[in-house]
Amino acid sequence: MQAFSALIDGLIYTRSRDHKVRLIADYLRNTPDPDRGWALAALAGTLSIATVKAAAIRAMAEERFDPMLFRMSRDYVGDTAETVALMWPEVSADAVAPTVSEVIDLLNSTSRARAPIVLAGLMDRLDANGRYALLKLATGGMRVGISARLAKTAFGQAFDLSVDDVEEVWHALRPPYAELFAWGEGKSDRPDPADSAFFRPFMLAHPLEDGIVDLDAYAAEWKWDGIRIQIASTGGETRLFSRGGDEVTAAFPEIAAAFNGIGVVDGELLVRGDVQGGEAASFNALQQRLGRKNVTAAMQAEYPVFVRLYDILFDGAEDLRSLTWTARRERLERFAAQLDPLRFDLSAIIAARDFNHLAEMRAAAREAEIEGVMLKRRDSPYLAGRKVGLWYKWKREPLVADCVMMYAQRGSGKRSSFYSDYTFGCWTPDGALLPVGKAYSGFSDAELKWLDRFVRDNTVARFGPVREVEKSLVLEVAFDAVHESKRHKSGIAMRFPRISRLRRDKPADEADTIAALRAMIG
Amino acid sequence: MWIDPSRPAERALVTHGHADHARSGHGAVWATPETLAIMALRYGTEMGTPMPYGDGFEANGVKISFHPAGHVLGSAQILLEHAGERVVVTGDYKRRFDPTCAPFEAVACDVLITEATFGLPVFTHPPIEDEIAKLLAARAAHQEGCILIGAYALGKAQRVIAELRRAGYDAPIYIHGAMQKMCDLYAAHDVALGELILATGLAKAEMKGAIVIAPPSALNDRWAQRLPDPITAMASGWMRVRQRARQRNVELPLVISDHADWTELTDTLLELRPSETWITHGRTDALGRWCELHQLKARALDLVGREEEEEG
Incomplete structure (x- = not known):
């Protein structure tokens, strides 16, 4: 030890x-x-x-x-x-x-x-x-600033192996990884997990900052707002994995049961509904199904899930990852034909004439409650992780509102002495502030220092680790969406709120109203 | 008459030379000769009445005397006696061995006015020998660079140097210019610090494998860029908490404090068993709670001008 x-x-x-x-x-x-x-x-x-x-x-x-x-x-x-x-x-x-x-x-x-x-x-x-x-x-929470990827990189460095080779078999092995170390020390061959259904690392996208891409070279798809999911099946066994490689089969048994193909596919898990372009429910609905170890028949009926397929990694035992996106897309279309259409469909390719046309379609996507657009290079192989220039996500612009800081709480970890978690509110018609959200990111270290000082100097009441502050500081909050919620007295809640600017110049009574926020609901 | 007044006062009793206790501009000052020397060094030609440990005088029928606090060179507790009642003001104190100052003396009293800088049960300062060993091991493993230690210019720096010497480290130790006069003052008071070299103006190569001591404010400063690949260390009781070390970008935390830790604070209260305890700067709430649990009468005094987490 x-x-x-x-x-x-x-x-x-x-x-x-x-x-x-x-x-x-x-x-x-x-x-x-x-x-x-x-x-x-x-x-x-x-x-x-x-x-x-x-x-x-x-x-x-x-x-x-x-x-x-x-x-x-x-x-x-x-x-x-x-x-x-x-x-x-x-x-x-x-x-x-x-x-x-x-x-x-x-x-x-x-x-x-x-x-x-x-x-x-x-x-x-x-x-x-x-x-x-x-x-x-x-x-289990080490919090030492080490990602899983860095741990594997270190393993690779210790035994002179490439991290991608380690990654490829990693998810088929279990702690304490005796086979992995035996391979590393040259005492045995690389572990061969071919007969089990295991996770392969996802290919991920970079945000498209402000560039233009040529649609002859890139295919465009809608960015669906569910959870990324990988389905791996050997025929005998089918397992579902989330972004980080965690197994989520038990949470979505109907998907595993319905999957009758053999291979590995990549897609988005969604709840059926009439939001998101009229095809899927909001992320909020999917949240009812997340984080459950077991799921009742009633839950399955109330929140019916399906998978919108993006890509195929294996068809049977054949590894397709070195093929181009175009070739894989064709194989995916053939593969999907055998699947139950109630549970599986294909993510459509957006028919845009050119990039400007695509930009117009993306701008209209907020109305349809679609998160944004994905751009995938047509000749890209399927590679683990984020590779420059191959896949881009082009999210719609965030919404913003001016809110007033109401409460602050000390953060934990690196920020343990700082008041870094802020609850903020907007105005009711009769001039009261009601909380609409909580955020603990988006500001710089220097801004955090200033905010911490503000909280200490403007405390009006203390409730254990929480301080209520003078309602005088306006925070510009950016968020992806706003929806109905019973959690806050205001009846609304934000998705992914973060502090985008400190509006020290703005008087608190000029911050936004609850009604203005409510008008942004889908 | 005031003790450690934070604003200029006509008559001041000063426990020790740290800036938040010894301010300049008082009329008359009573302090130990060492503290007066430190004040003279910091503020120019300030005069005062020297009070060697054990000595005292009377004012308004109150007998006032000075007793060792073990915090830094010259640090004192102040005992006030009147009509058979005894009040002790500890100032800052510690009870561990320190080669640079006289050891703390427990002074029986009715009312104890105690500090509580490290008044939380998470603060246990490890034996200083362990921390010095950690420092020497890091130096041995990093011969191509140097170890830069942040330590307060009054007390902590000299203690770290003296402890290094006690551990047998006899190479020259490099110091920041801001520490030189204080180190000279300690040496003049018979605190052996060995060979010290001013780090300013030296070539990088000269300081390879060296131990360099600077005030904490210089650690992340341009000054440190002249050093060869430094590992940043900090000698402070706050280093006990990991995130405090990380927030200061410290790579080698050395838990070395000139204040009493939780055990020393509580053991002192149990030893003296004052009929009343007043808790001044630091974590007054937790030590107050401990007193309550041990049926000791205590109250917190909120003092102005004492910065949280300044020294340690």
């Missing part, structure tokens, strides 16, 4: 990406199996310990510490795990620190009810840095 906690702290304090990769690579080379495999899983976000939830950490803390002292400490530190790690009594000199695999084995073999006791026993054997690493490991 010491080597692992030293790695975690090294990653926290190191700013250079290359240096982070080197730290991880050194660790992976010099640590025995299976510790390094568990550590790699923790960094890549594939480690999940079912018995330990964040609530277990809080329960453990409440057992040991005075709740008020704990709350004050948590409020200052900004991170529950770190607070508990720091408050925990110092380790006795004769304690023997556990290994990473001992931690995993102990936690995996206990029950959820007993987990806090097991965890406390492990805490007693570690110093403050070790306790921090333990709690981060147990809850």
Whole structure:
């Protein structure tokens, strides 16, 4: 555990990406199996310990510490795990620190009810840095500024392999990745997962900032506002994966059941409805189906889902990814013909005469509640990740409204001492402010400092970590859409709100009204 | 008569030389000889009445005396005695060994007015030997560059230097120009700091493998660009919390503090068991809560002019 906690702290304090990769690579080379495999899983976000939830950490803390002292400490530190790690009594000199695999084995073999006791026993054997690493490991949220991609890059660097080769088999393997390390050390061939249905990395798009593309070279499709989904089927087994490669089959069993092809396809999961060009419901409707481990028949009937297909990666066992988009599109059309049209259809190609015509169609898309346009180079192969010049997303312009800051809350992580989460409101006809949303992004570090100072200097009331402020600061808020919501007293809520500008020049009573926002609903 | 007044006062008792306690412009000042020397260095020719540890005088029927606080060179607690009642103002203090100043003395009292800079149970300062070992290991692993340590010019810088010497590090230590006079003052008070070299104006190559000490404000400043590939370290009690270190772009946090940590604060209260405790700057709410849990009578004093998280 010491080597692992030293790695975690090294990653926290190191700013250079290359240096982070080197730290991880050194660790992976010099640590025995299976510790390094568990550590790699923790960094890549594939480690999940079912018995330990964040609530277990809080329960453990409440057992040991005075709740008020704990709350004050948590409020200052900004991170529950770190607070508990720091408050925990110092380790006795004769304690023997556990290994990473001992931690995993102990936690995996206990029950959820007993987990806090097991965890406390492990805490007693570690110093403050070790306790921090333990709690981060147990809850799965490392937050050390490492993406899954960077963890795989580090693995590649440790064993002199290309990250794309690692990526290709990664999702077919499970922690602690013994086969992967055996391959890395040259003790075995590359793992061959051909007979299982597993995730292949998505091809992603860059935003089209302000350029023009030639529609002879690029095909245009509508950008549908659902969730990106990959369906992989070997015939015997069909599995669904979301953007990050998480399996979501159980949430959408009707899709897996209806898929009668063999291969791997890429598409957008949508709820049937009459928004989005009259063809699909809003993202809000889809949200009712997300994040569920199991789904009732009633949910399936109320929010019927379907997949709009974009691309095909495998037809049977044949890998089509090196073909051009045009050739894959043709194969996709043939492949889709065998599928149930109720559950699967094709994302249509937009028939625009030229780029200007496309721009006009995109401008009209807000009326039809379509998120924007995708542009795909006709000769592009299907490549993992975001590659310059191949695919673009061209979202419609965000909506903006001038709102008044009402409450602020301290952020967590990097922003733990800053008031960085803002609730803002708009005016009712009788001159009251009602909250319409909450945002914690869009501003620069310098603006954050200013906002934090504003909150501290203009606090009128405190409710635990929340401060109510003088209603004097106008924030220009950008958002993608606004919809009806029971969450806010105003009856409306924004999608993807972010602070676009601080309007220190604007008097608060000139901010927008609830009615003006309501008029922007679809 | 005021203690550590934040505005010029006719008569001031000063606990120690840090700027938020020792302001300039007072009429008459009483402080330890070391604190007076520090004030003279900072503010020019200020005069005052030297009060060596243990000495005292009487004013308006109150006996006033100065006792070691263990915070920095010359730092003192102030004991006020009147009609059999004893009030101690700790000023800033710590109870750990520090080769650069006299150790804290527990002074029995009825009312204790205590600081609470690190008054949260998350603050446990690790043994300084561990932090110095961490620093020396980082230096050994980074011979091609240097280690740049941010440390307050009064107290922290000299303590880090003295602790490095105690750990057997006898190479020259490079210092920022803003620290030179204070280091000279410490040396004149018999605090051995070994060979110190002014880092300003040296070529990069000369400082390879070196340890360089500068005020925290110089860490992310242009001044640091003249150093060979520095690893940025910071010696402060705040470094205990990871995000505090990250917010300051610190790569090598050294948890070294001249203030009492949570255990020292609470142990001191248990040792002295004052019938009343007043808590001044710092985390007054948490220490107040702890007193409540331990049936000690306490109240928070809100003082103006004390910046949160300035020194540490």
